[in-house]
Amino acid sequence: MAKIGVFICHCGENIAARIDCARLLSAMDDHPGVSVSLDYKYFCSDPGQENVKKAIRENNLTGIVVAACSPRMHEATFRKACAEAGLNPYLCEIANIREQCSWVHSDREKATEKAIDITRSLIEKVKRNNELQPIEVPVTRKALVIGGGIAGIQAALDIANAGQEVVLVEREPSLGGHMAQLSETFPTLDCSQCIMTPRMVEAAQHPKIELLTYSEIEQVDGFIGNFTVKIRKKARYVDMKTCTGCGDCIQKCPQKKISDEFDCNLGKRPAIYTPFAQAVPNIPVIDKENCTYFKNGKCRVCAKACPIDCINFEMQDEFVDIEVGAIVVATGFQIQNTAMYGEYGYGKYPDVITGLQFERLASASGPTAGKIMRPSDGKEPETVVFIQCAGSRDPSKGVKYCSKICCMYTSKHAMLYAHKVHGGKAHVFYMDIRAAGKGYDEFTRRAIEEDEASYLRGRVSKVWQENGKLMVRGVDTLLGKPVEIAADMVVLATAITPQPDAKEFAKVIGIGCDEYGFYNEAHLKLRPVETATAGIYLAGACQSPKDIPDSVAQASACASKVIGLFSRDRLEREPVIAMNNEATCSGCWGCFVACPYGAIEKKDILNRSGELIKRVAFVNPGLCQGCGTCVTFCRSNSIDLAGFTEKQIFAEVMGL
Amino acid sequence: MSIQEQYRKKAAELLSSGEVKLVIGYGAGTTPDRRRPLFVRSADETSKLHLDAACEANLSGYLVTEGLLADRKKVGIFLGPEGIRSVNILASESQLDPDQIVIMGFNREAESVSALEGSNVRDFPAMLAALKEQAPGAGEQALVERIENMTPEERFTFWQAEFEKCIKCYACRQVCPMCYCRRCIVDNNQPQWVQTSSHTLGNFEWNLVRAFHLSGRCVECGGCDRACPVNIPLRLINRRMAMEVLDAYDHFSGMSPDQETVLASFKKDDPETFIL
Known part of the structure; x- marks a missing residue:
């Protein structure tokens, strides 16, 4: 039989001012299945949590409901209290009577009635909750940093200096970003390149950093700790392994009148070029659009000028797949x-x-x-x-x-x-x-x-x-x-x-952006470097306009998040994942098509003689993110979400 | 040679050569103007097959009878355009292998039938493309428009009156080739999302669930309409959803066996007008 504990938090005056907590308490006392109900000024405080733990132990509770603030605030606190008192943490539910009730209503009478409804519905849910165990997933200890400006370089260096592997990807031919274009920097008037170039060189020489310049991200799959990223290495038409950066090709290129993007179109450059003198790597690229050979099929002056035959006009874009555990987005601005x-x-x-x-x-x-x-x-x-x-x-x-x-x-x-x-x-x-x-x-x-x-x-x-x-x-x-x-x-x-392609890129990596294309952080104040997608972090001006000190500070903050993530071999994930009832599954694969994480696999059901009876959906617990898309799609109601089963949600709704 | 003779002969050939193990067609019904499904397993039975303007039913639903196709042997079947579309959907939803199905296609006009060229579901792209372009039947369209022009209250009253007649016999489900689930959601009582008793709420619930489950899948064969013992104009609901899906996603169900499931699939450049 259910023995439920109900804990009503006053949250000082936050809840008590609008909700009659004594009436709420007595209403809960009478609810079937409730063994104990208590109210307290601050249940999140140490003595408050002690009360919860004591009530669980003394009454052998089978589930608890804490009527308090949003579960985003203290769900973790009370789950931990449950665990310490010997109750499975997933037998704890939070009834949000603050953000969704006391804060938004002025009529005390009606607000109290609503609070009673909310709490009752959660009691009905928790009665049907099951014990769940956290899922462990491995962590690939390698980070991807997208963007080789100052923010990307700083994040890459900080992560690498902590001993973790980093792949630093930059789409231009050289590291540096906008900071390399600047003359002096405020408020100290030190020369931008003088402070920037040592960082660029350090990043390029770092044994833990793999540098991929002139490369772009094509596709990102997977989830925190286990991303698979496809990278396009654009053809430079210059062999990076043998080129010494002597610059003979650049000198000899007959095309000299191409508008120089690095100089904001104030200067000119040849068709084979490095963006600036201290470019890292100091290896030129051929600008295919403007190269005479690519346009007319004649020229190859650079190939003749090259003393060691590095120029290869047949070079094609290459694709590489890498496995990383975390991604830092530092794609900058325009x-x-x-x-x-x-x-x-x-x-x-x-x-x-x-x-x-x-x-x-x-x-x-x-x-x-x-x-x-x-x-x-x-x-x-x-x-x-x-x-x-x-x-x-x-x-x-x-x-x-x-x-x-x-x-x-x-x-x-x-x-x-x-x-x-x-x-x-x-x-x-x-x-x-x-x-x-x-x-x-x-x-x-x-x-x-x-x-x-x-x-x-x-x-x-x-x-x-x-x-x-x-x-x-x-x-x-x-x-x-x-x-x-x-x-x-x-x-x-x-x-x-933002970069002109910022909105499309947000879709590629699976993060959100605002109306302009600046990337959204998970919480503007409390989680400013995380995105809503776990394992993807933001550094620099791709999030909002920032100066160098702010970009560097945020990049280091990202690095500390990544290093923290990499401090363990395995990651504990909430066991909120989809489960399929193989007996009722008709194998229509709607879930397979709908799943944004590729978590649905096809499983063969065989009879004793090994003959195929039917093929059904199987949810890979490592890949499932518990978004519930498959649940809504399943016509036969075969898929259910642990922790939010239809039975639980139905009881919660009917409890209102 | 009439198409009936032609297809009888073809069915006999298919069966005697062993190319198919079974031909699903139409046999004589209780009255001369009705036809019922007929399963023919030997060449000498093919003379019982009929094909005329009375052959209304979409037979494709029988293809997903449990175990029928498990031995990988081929099955011949008489199918109208809607039947061909529903085989495409069943194939795209992995319920059958389209290459196991040998189609004897026909087009039904008011008084007669004509043969459709081809025997595999992939053989009819031009016919299906023309169907997509075709305007829906004029009589029905008038009723759809009449309902469209009602105020929400009038429309609600209209459907309430229609659904009140529903006796929850689920004939619409049984006849529908798309309703192949091993366990229908209405048969799930943990939790009981859809009320089983035939009162207004439960009837609304069932018919709404049915409408959503058939969105982007219904081929408008009219089976539900014909099967309904209390004459609820069920096809209108499906027609309305089909119009919506065509309008929003340019999706006409059953165009090919590789067609994507419209409501499950997404593309990165899908319009997101519904996100505020």
Whole structure:
């Protein structure tokens, strides 16, 4: 016979203010099968849990219902208390009378009645619960890091330094990401490449890191501890094993006028190239789209120039399958195309550039070797106007959110400009200066006070060309006056957006993303690096706009999650999995088709002489994630979900 | 030679050559305008086979009789277009091997029947494609539209009145070639999702379950309609669901033995308009 214990938590005033706990308690006392019912101010507290354990032991309870907060909060706490008192933890149910009752209702009378219903329905369920044992699955101690920018590199290094294997995949020919494009970094003005390249080299040389550049993720299957990932290694047309990176091919390539993506189209590169001088690995790739040989079938100058025959025009994309236990997604960001601001003339006037283009102008490795020059005529600009929020915080034309880094890099740009062009004048149009961070506000003050950038609070309405100048019309809202500035160059602080293919990629790896394509974390505050898919973690700007310190911090947080996961040989999983009744299964394979995890297998039922009687579905407990898709599909009701059986759910519903 | 003679001869050949162990066709019924299923196992019995405009039933359901196809021997069967579609579905749901079925296909018109070219389910793609394009029968369409134009309350009253007649005899289930489950959900009493007694709630439950289980699978052979002893227009429900599935997923059931189960399969680029 069922002996159920009911524990009603007041949660201080959270529950007690809206629900008459004494009435709830007496209603539970009268419910058939209830042996003991108690209420307490905080059952999650140590003495509260002791009460639960004591009640279980003294009354030999066969199940308990804790009427309290959401099971997301304390289900684990009370399951553990059950286990300590000798009761199978899956004989514990949580009746959520806080989030789904007291917090959302104001009428005490009705809220109490609802709480009684909720608790009763869970009593009816727990009466039918079965003892379940956790499932153990092995963990592959190897991590996949997707993206070789600073976040990916940091995560890979941290995991590798803890002694675990890492595969680091980057889709561009070299590691580095956006950080490699930057000139100096705020708020310390240290050279970006100087601090970045040692990390890149360390990652490439690390014995625990397998580096796959110019490679993309094709497919991800499996689950935490046991992912199978298919990777496409794009054809470089250069043999990575023999190439020494001498660069002769690059020198000799007759194609020299291809827009250089790494230099944000400010410079030119050949068809066989490395993106930048310190590229890791320092092995060129052939840009098939622009290569004369691939276009016309004639040329092969690079092949002739190569002293050791590394060039292979017949090379094909290769596919490799790897097994990993955890995945860190660090796919980074892109900047928004500002074409929607026709009034700013980006794309129309060559001297209207983006912040990232300014980085390349200011960078010693850039197309101008660090000299600030106008793209149109190579002259040094005497006046530069910086326009902040050129896309960010603009729900009508751009994006709703703040891109977070622009206030800081615009200050940096104004500063670098002042340092490089003496006597040059920087004007910054801003909406607000958002400089929260260690040393950040001091940095922007330095740009204003020491480097004399003129900050104008207001928006720019129009940029046009007149007598060789770019005329900028805006408003200074602090003076309440329109302003017109004759500038030589205009720099737009464009919005940070997710990678253009972020939404499709989210589907490939099986994680969620927001309306823009930024990847969703499991909980914004308490689980900011996990995704809703166990075993997949987020680092850097693929989750939201982030600066370098934040990206690095999050990458290290990911690494600690991965290392924690790898600290055990086996992983305990909740035994909430599907089970099939082989007697009633008609083998229609609807479940086989519907299962997103490939957990359904075909099992032959044989008679004593080994002849096939029928073929039925078998649920592989290691692969099943307990999502219940097969249960809803099974027409004959043959599949059931342990812990949430139809019998239990039916009793729960009928208990209302 | 009439098609009846033609198929009698063909059935005799198939049986005497041993290509098939059995021919499922139509025999004389209780009255001249009715036909009933006939299982013919030897060539000299084939003269009992009939094929005319009265051959309405979709015989494909007999193919999944337990153990019938277990010996891997072939079976010949008289099938109309709906029957061919339901063999395709049964094959796609792994209930039979389509290459075990030798089809003697026919098309039924108002007063006569004509032969369909081909003997394997894969031989009829053009006929099936034409069926998909074809507008549903005019008379029925009018009734579907009349129900569509009702207010939700009127529609509810209409179906309530229809379902009130249901006596839960499950003839619709027994006749349906798609209802091959070894244990139907209504026979599961742990828990008893569908009330067994024939009152309004239980009747609604049963007919809704039936509608959902046949969505994207029903071939509209009309067997349920003909079998229903209290004349509930069951086919209309299935027609409505078929329209929905065609509209939402461009899915016309029973096009080929490799067709995907529409409600179980998903693609990465499926529209997700239902997710808020």
